[in-house]
């Protein structure tokens with residue numbers, strides 16, 4: 001399990017004084033990223049401040065149910081053999097503790113790292129290995145220069161430093177790169193972080209199912225990307241480094257990260273490893289994508305239809321739409337209680353097992369199955385009881401039973417629970433029939449969901465039940481796609497606002513309230529652009545307005561090729577227009593195009609055709625654009641309650657409903673009959689081929705609820 005919700009990258013410093021108030025280089029920089037999106041880098045003037053920020057960030061991420069990888073740019077360990085010389089143990093984490101016990105580091109950064117390094121050197125024969133100091137005459141046990149240090153009993157560099165082609169060594173205390181000094185004042189901080197709940201250190205400890213994993217990184221791996229970013233005039237190198245590294249790491253797929261984190265060489269167990277040491281190119285590529293990960297724009301030809309087809313079959317049209325579109329919304333955070341109907345932008349990972357502890361499934365009595373006598377048991381009850389939220393603290397002795405209520409944690413000494421109704425209680429004892437199975441009426445920890453498992457996939461439209469699952473497994477927030485914004489406008493000189501005064505030849509705008517309501521019921525953000533007269537300039541202005549405010553535009557009317565069909569005319573002018581002649585009844589040509597990058601669905605004006613086209617074409621397309629994937633409405637076969645014959649060459653949708661187990665069709669197929677839309681509770685889909693349907697023949701019925709209406 002190598003998926004992390006959040007990545008924190010830390011650029012550390014060994015400075016003995018606070019960094020300037022104004023963000024500057026060679027200070028401590030932190031950067032947090034989620035799902036490839038980096039946040040503003042954080043500048044810290046002192047290690048104390050940084051440690052507090054890091055601790056807080058980790059706590060916040062945990063509280064929000066997010067798994068976090070925190071990566072630090074100093075060595076987590078020394079070359080093989082060095083730790084043993086200092087602490088007597090090969091375990092790098094023992095060296096962390098050793099240092100934590102000795103390093104003093106004030107709130108403003110004064111520290112004793114050279115004293116401690118001198119003490120470390122004293123454990124080795126000959127000069128070094130730690131070298132470099134600010135003052136030639138102080139710390140006689142620390143050589144000023146590297147020359148003369150043998151590096152005979154152990155290597156100067158670790159295996160991962162060699163693989164990563166890092167120039168720095170953990171022995172260098174002074175003159176950049178001061179990896180050694182940073183390590184001496186960094187490991188005590190990590191030793192403290194490590195003691196917190198749920199934290200583990202990669203690669204020394206099992207980390208696969210840990211909520212917080214600490215790892216070593218080296219910004220040098222992405223140096224070319226950093227250089228390129230600096231060339232753009234970015235001011236502070238450290239801030240660029242943490243930003244690009246955080247972005248790169250958080251853009252790794254779970255599989256890629258898994259490859260980086262596992263299969264390490266033997267040396268890593270003692271020396272640690274630089275995350276991605278042998279994957280510099282991959283990290284550079286991921287760091288490089290300059291812009292924050294806004295979804296890529298749709299291609300101009302996203303609505304292209306197969307050439308040479310006179311009337312496009314519905315399935316071909318759907319396949320073309322599906323191939324041309326992709327999500328156009330970014331991710332954001334959403335509190336679980338507010339997340340119903342929202343679309344997961346990444347998989348939801350259980351923060352805690354369900355149930356978290358073994359517990360009782362019933363009200364009854366618990367005991368150790370082993371301790372049951374032969375024959376019908378009679379067990380004395382211990383004082384006290386175990387209830388949900390109020391565990392029994394003690395241990396239940398063999399041969400005893402305890403009162404236990406549903407949901408209560410199984411107390412120590414208990415593995416089986418008997419249902420209250422199956423017992424008799426008197427004088428502090430219970431009696432029941434022999435034959436209960438070991439483990440009866442108990443729920444095992446994690447039997448429903450294990451910690452760290454994927455509970456819901458990306459693109460899931462969250463249901464009320466999903467909120468229960470997310471909450472039960474400890475998640476307070478989830479990454480969801482921002483709501484897709486869909487603008488709706490009606491075109492036609494004849495249209496009047498519903499409820500207004502309509503003159504001769506005028507009709508009320510029926511499509512807009514219908515379309516807006518549909519979008520809302522799909523959990524999308526519906527934006528009402530209003531009624532637009534059949535006037536090209538007015539329509540152009542309306543489309544501009546819609547494209548500025550929305551991700552997608554739905555228009556109705558004016559989508560054919562007539563004189564007053566300005567939607568298609570304007571889209572054609574804009575260049576990215578396709579007139580789709582779909583072999584479909586009801587429905588006339590659908591105008592599809594891009595206006596300022598926003599996909600436009602030019603629906604027919606006729607309300608019946610507008611509704612059918614919305615359900616059959618716009619809905620799956622909107623769902624894809626919104627991040628929920630292509631959603632096909634599910635239908636099923638029912639006997640027809642009507643007779644009908646149709647010609648080959650186009651698919652037909654009838655307004656329909658189910659009564660007495662049969663699909664009824666609306667009496668008139670007239671496409672002006674809006675009352676039929678209201679009468680209907682679904683659609684009957686008749687195939688492209690010719691068909692003769694007699695009462696009782698199976699027909700495909702798709703209830704409106706399948707379209708999430």
Ligand code: AMP
Pocket residue numbers: 490491492494495507508509510511512556557558559560604605606607
């Ligand atoms: P059009 O696609 O613009 O040629 O319109 C086709 C038919 O649908 C015409 O009879 C229009 O009057 C009617 N119509 C267009 N828009 C609407 C609307 N918003 N509400 C009701 N009817 C409409």
Ligand code: MG
Pocket residue numbers: 491492493557558564605
């Ligand atoms: Mg019109």
